[in-house]
Amino acid sequence: MRNKNTKPMTPDVKWKEITPGGMIFDAGNAEDFKTGDWRAMKPIWIIEKCTQCMLCPPTCPDMSIPVKDSKRLDYDYDHCKGCGVCVEVCPFDAITFVKEED
Amino acid sequence: MAIRERLSGNEAMAVAMRQINPDVVAAFPITPSTEIPQYFSQFVANGEVDTEFVAVESEHSAMSACIGAAAAGGRAMTATSANGLALMWEMLYIAASSRLPITMACVNRALSGPINIHNDHSDSMGARDSGWIQLYSENNQEAYDNFIQALRIGEHDDIMLPVMVCQDGFITSHAVENIELLEDDKVKSFIGEYEPDHYMLNSKEPIGVGPLDLPAYYFEHKRQQAEAMKNSKKIILEVAREFEKLTGRKYDLFEEYKLNDAEIALVIINSTAGTAKTVVDKLRANGVKAGLLKIRVFRPFPAEEIANALKHIKALAVMDKAESFSAVGGPLFAEIKSTLYGTADGIKIVNYIYGLGGRDVKADDIETVYSQLSDISKTGNIGETYRYIGVRQ
Ligand code: SF4
Numbered sequence A: 001m002r003n004k005n006t007k008p009m010t011p012d013v014k015w016k017e018i019t020p021g022g023m024i025f026d027a028g029n030a031e032d033f034k035t036g037d038w039r040a041m042k043p044i045w046i047i048e049k050c051t052q053c054m055l056c057p058p059t060c061p062d063m064s065i066p067v068k069d070s071k072r073l074d075y076d077y078d079h080c081k082g083c084g085v086c087v088e089v090c091p092f093d094a095i096t097f098v099k100e101e102d
Numbered sequence B: 001m002a003i004r005e006r007l008s009g010n011e012a013m014a015v016a017m018r019q020i021n022p023d024v025v026a027a028f029p030i031t032p033s034t035e036i037p038q039y040f041s042q043f044v045a046n047g048e049v050d051t052e053f054v055a056v057e058s059e060h061s062a063m064s065a066c067i068g069a070a071a072a073g074g075r076a077m078t079a080t081s082a083n084g085l086a087l088m089w090e091m092l093y094i095a096a097s098s099r100l101p102i103t104m105a106c107v108n109r110a111l112s113g114p115i116n117i118h119n120d121h122s123d124s125m126g127a128r129d130s131g132w133i134q135l136y137s138e139n140n141q142e143a144y145d146n147f148i149q150a151l152r153i154g155e156h157d158d159i160m161l162p163v164m165v166c167q168d169g170f171i172t173s174h175a176v177e178n179i180e181l182l183e184d185d186k187v188k189s190f191i192g193e194y195e196p197d198h199y200m201l202n203s204k205e206p207i208g209v210g211p212l213d214l215p216a217y218y219f220e221h222k223r224q225q226a227e228a229m230k231n232s233k234k235i236i237l238e239v240a241r242e243f244e245k246l247t248g249r250k251y252d253l254f255e256e257y258k259l260n261d262a263e264i265a266l267v268i269i270n271s272t273a274g275t276a277k278t279v280v281d282k283l284r285a286n287g288v289k290a291g292l293l294k295i296r297v298f299r300p301f302p303a304e305e306i307a308n309a310l311k312h313i314k315a316l317a318v319m320d321k322a323e324s325f326s327a328v329g330g331p332l333f334a335e336i337k338s339t340l341y342g343t344a345d346g347i348k349i350v351n352y353i354y355g356l357g358g359r360d361v362k363a364d365d366i367e368t369v370y371s372q373l374s375d376i377s378k379t380g381n382i383g384e385t386y387r388y389i390g391v392r393q
């Protein structure tokens, strides 16, 4: 594909500037796509009950449970889609699942 | 010095492929295009090309493999006919919208059903809105010449679209005729190296091709794709001029045959143009001002130029070797009529569906069409516009 437009596409890109065929040049750009607003249910982390057993982070299909120094952190709500897998996985009832507020 | 040869239309296209030496050819055999990959696989086996020949299990896979190869940065080609083209349908659109300049030899054959292996244009006419550039060829020489030019057109910076080169199944694909070939090195220098700026095998620049394109972007992509098709008319002519310098053979968006001062004329595609030219000569000898316009480029459709070439015609017959089942006429008729609307409204214009499923079209049939045009021109009575020639009544 010969084309000079290699800028990341944003929703205001005009047809003359868009990359032909939708070719994508910036690797790892899924991060730019905020999927958090798809959520109908929201997981809430109850830090006092959490034992840091680390069962939940790898089960998240959206990598929305950040981990630092072998400890999970609070949710990345920009990307968590509210699937509820982490809620099911937690053996210590340290995650509740509530209705997403508008 | 050009090489004088005797080749069938299929051989001519296979030879063009050998001279081009593409990176990938992926094809599945289907009559009457089978010979093209068959001859080409011999070139591969003989070491005459260093192409990766992918013997796929279906035409859908053939086009998919071409798409993959083109996205990877290679020159990719295939050949097919009729139901093979139909099986590629989904991927035709994806090739075009992903802006991948794949080249296809389309040997026109009637689309089933009922099953028929002979020539008409129902296959490529069905694919006319898939986003492929379509070039049509009257004979083996044009099939060869168009195939070589197709690469330069499709790969042009402003175009980046796949190109389908069509010729009539059996009538020209299997008939051996004299042909002038270019020397291998001249073809090589004419087509040049294909060096895409962005391709998937470039480890220095990771890219994604063919992603999900939701409402925020899809429309802009379609608009841009349409622009490429509009741009291609100019490039097709530029490439034709360069080709003429090399070979002396002149190509345009269409061919005008004794059209300048004609009063009655046909618009026609592919091999039947040859038959019709003989009829035009005969009529001219009898003082009848007959002419014809042979379409070379159907996509993009050269509307303005056609309107200009036809504006003085009194009665015009548009010859369709395909039904469209629109209940008002064939696909070429629809294009020509909309082209002339508002630009040359005085022309009496009728449509003839002819030669479906390989029904022979003889000089007599074409003469009948011209004599009916003469009547229309004289009386001004157009009658039924959606007509047939050669069907048993
Ligand atoms: S609800 Fe689903 S998406 Fe959200 S953090 Fe839990 S597992 Fe990940």
Ligand code: SF4
Binding pocket: A045, A049, A050, A051, A052, A053, A054, A055, A056, A057, A072, A089, A090, A091, A092, A093, A094, A095
């Ligand atoms: S599964 Fe429950 S307890 Fe284990 S880390 Fe996750 S939230 Fe904490």
